[in-house]
Amino acid sequence: MAYRQTDKVSARLADTRRSILDAARDLVSEGGFAAAQVSEVARRAGVATGTIYRYFSSKEELCRQIFREVSSQEMGLLATIASGDEPARTRLVKVLRTFAGRAVKGRRLAYALLAEPVDANLAEERAFFRRTHAEIFSRILEDGIEAGELPPMNAKIAAACIAGAIPTALIGPLAPQSQDLDKDPERIVDEIVAFCLAGVGVAQPDRKARKIERRATV
Structure with a gap:
């Protein structure tokens, strides 16, 4: 038996x-x-x-599972925001600010996920994470274009650019030896949001609007 x-x-x-x-x-x-x-x-x-x-079976397998769990949790949070009923611009700002803001708050873990040298299998997980991130942005941009909130563009290419730009911008500030986050972490998040908005033809929020958006961030 x-x-x-x-x-x-x-x-x-x-x-x-x-x-x-x-x-x-x-x-x-x-x-x-x-x-x-x-x-x-x-x-x-x-x-x-x-x-x-x-x-x-190995340390590498254990690390891959950690990567998958954390990435899935973060992407799930962003996907929930992206699928909401708010205007596309509002959702775009919230996703940008949530992703960058949570990375800044969880600095060491975020650096490991985004930039730490890893083996080939973890590099594949990281590439999948980027593609998933880009898909979330693409859906928001497509909604904005359809609603007339955003100018015509290739949403998939624009989304891929945003998904690549954010980790690249964060690598320096998140690095263990960097002191950038100790000085003004909110400014780093604000600049990332402003750059991505400008890239898709959205006006940058003024100081008062940024404060409101910060409070609305998960």
């Missing part, structure tokens, strides 16, 4: 896996993927080092 896990055993295994992933994510948030060494993950999770390999 084939062995079947009881609900209690399944729950225990799931809890252990979750503890491992949480520990690894905390380490990545503190020191990037390089900090997520298997022995340290095991210590943080309160398990034996060998237990890690029962759930993940």
Whole structure:
């Protein structure tokens, strides 16, 4: 008779896996993927080092799962904003400000996701993340063009440009050795938003409007 896990055993295994992933994510948030060494993950999770390999074949697989989970959470948040009923410009600003703002607040984790040197498999995950990000922008731009809020353009190309520009602009300020964020993090977010809006022919908000948009950001 084939062995079947009881609900209690399944729950225990799931809890252990979750503890491992949480520990690894905390380490990545503190020191990037390089900090997520298997022995340290095991210590943080309160398990034996060998237990890690029962759930993940390698450190690389564990890091890929962290990347997928965090990226999926962030993209889900942006997709929810993008699919709202507000005017396209409002949604565009909210997505831009949410993405850049959350990256600034979660500086070390964001740097790991966007810029830290990684293996080929993680690089593929990063490329998928960029494409998903571009698709979110593309839907907003298409809505804006159809509603007459935005000038005619190739929405897919414009979206790809925005999705590439934001990580590129953030890499310097997010870098561990940079002090830019210590000086004026909101200004960095404002400049990224203003640049992307100008790129699709949207007037830049004035100081009062920027303050309102900041409060509206998730």
